[in-house]
């Protein structure tokens with residue numbers, strides 16, 4: 001029965017399309033939103049956000065700063081959150 005095969009093929013296509021659209025939604029943009037939200041939530045405790053936002057640093061520079069905030073100054077973030085904040089800062093305040 002060729003008709004049945006066509007229907008199965010169609011269903012497979014629909015599932016694959018739905019799956020890839022979902023995967024894109026999961027990865028695209030969401031990471032950045034999380035980094036931004038973490039930055040705005042955690043980095044405004046002790047000083048204005050303009051303090052980091054007035055600077056431009058490369059990834060090493062931001063990693064050093066965020067690590068210092070975390071380990072020396074007492075910013076309460078996990079290592080994973082630090083990475084997300086660094087990713088966000090490199091994106092918005094990285095080298096041109």
Ligand code: HEC
Pocket residue numbers: 039042043044045046047051052053055065066068069073074075076077085
């Ligand atoms: C617990 C308090 C506290 C929190 C939370 C905090 N900071 Fe700071 N930050 C400080 C203090 C104190 C200084 C001044 C001394 C220094 O530079 O270490 C400072 C200075 C800075 C500077 C200027 C010095 C430099 O290296 O350019 C930047 C940029 C900065 N913070 C970014 C951040 C970022 C990004 C976050 C969030 C991950 C953050 N801070 C969270 C306390 C904090």
